[in-house]
Amino acid sequence: MPRFGAHMSVAGGVELAFERGKRVGCEAMQIFTKNANQWNARPLDAGVAERFRKAARDSGIRPLLAHDSYLINLGSPRSPLLRRSRAALEDELQRAEALGLDYLVIHPGAAVGGSKDDCLRRIAECIDDVHGRTSGFRVRILLENTAGQGTVVGHRLEHLARIIDAVDEPGRLGVCIDTCHLFAAGYDFRDAKGYAATMKEIGRVLGFRRVKAFHLNDCKKDLGCRVDRHEHIGRGFIGQEAFRLIVSDSRFRATPMILETPKGDDGFGMDIENLTLLRRLAGRTSGGGGAGGLLQRPSAARRDDPRGGGGT
Ligand SMILES: [Zn+2]
Ligand SMILES: [Zn+2]
Numbered sequence: 001m002p003r004f005g006a007h008m009s010v011a012g013g014v015e016l017a018f019e020r021g022k023r024v025g026c027e028a029m030q031i032f033t034k035n036a037n038q039w040n041a042r043p044l045d046a047g048v049a050e051r052f053r054k055a056a057r058d059s060g061i062r063p064l065l066a067h068d069s070y071l072i073n074l075g076s077p078r079s080p081l082l083r084r085s086r087a088a089l090e091d092e093l094q095r096a097e098a099l100g101l102d103y104l105v106i107h108p109g110a111a112v113g114g115s116k117d118d119c120l121r122r123i124a125e126c127i128d129d130v131h132g133r134t135s136g137f138r139v140r141i142l143l144e145n146t147a148g149q150g151t152v153v154g155h156r157l158e159h160l161a162r163i164i165d166a167v168d169e170p171g172r173l174g175v176c177i178d179t180c181h182l183f184a185a186g187y188d189f190r191d192a193k194g195y196a197a198t199m200k201e202i203g204r205v206l207g208f209r210r211v212k213a214f215h216l217n218d219c220k221k222d223l224g225c226r227v228d229r230h231e232h233i234g235r236g237f238i239g240q241e242a243f244r245l246i247v248s249d250s251r252f253r254a255t256p257m258i259l260e261t262p263k264g265d266d267g268f269g270m271d272i273e274n275l276t277l278l279r280r281l282a283g284r285t286s287g288g289g290g291a292g293g294l295l296q297r298p299s300a301a302r303r304d305d306p307r308g309g310g311g312t
Pocket of ligand 1: 178229
């Protein structure tokens, strides 16, 4: 059975994500290690990292993923932004390693005014550069497929494969498949036939061993829309059947599957409902699993509850 979880807010301190994760029944979890809309962040001090690692052990929530900042563009044709992005990626990887995370999920990049080929080449070069300065790190970068909004690359599985083929240490890279992005990019996996065809493509172009995580999100817009708008599971244009096929696919038996669905004002949104539905679709009725499974709704918004902090 896959390990289900959600993106959780780190408001008030990174280690607080575990409390929130347990409340909704996460078995795996994703966080931002810094504000995703800002370049700079205070360095993580050793005490914070130690508290985080302890909270991680105590929670039993694993694997742990980070998502990189939205500002980073590793494919930028503008060298100041490219340099800044490269430095920011290295910082993200340092933070993830210090916290003992398993994976850092990154959006590949955007061509902006340049060509797609140059963009893909720059992304691979950035990753090589950062890998070179972080040798021996345990945490691995996962390239996320994209919806293909604007000049963003990564909406074709082939783009991810080209980056992996171009880097010096491909063994340090994996892939995170976002279902909303996949559908928005035009891959139709809503029924058994489409699902089989899409999976065949993933196997052929990337190989299943590269797929280390899923982002499970339904899509607010229709197939091929090329826009990135997440919806609750079964309530968007993808629909429940596709999610049933994914969560019951034996190839992804041990793969973390993370929700990035809208959070709403209480910082939780429908995380409990979505996780319960996924477990039901996977044929697991009791819910909760290894994470304690406290499947009651978090008591309505205490004053100190986190605001915002949703993921993409
Ligand atoms: Zn998204
Ligand atoms: Zn995602």
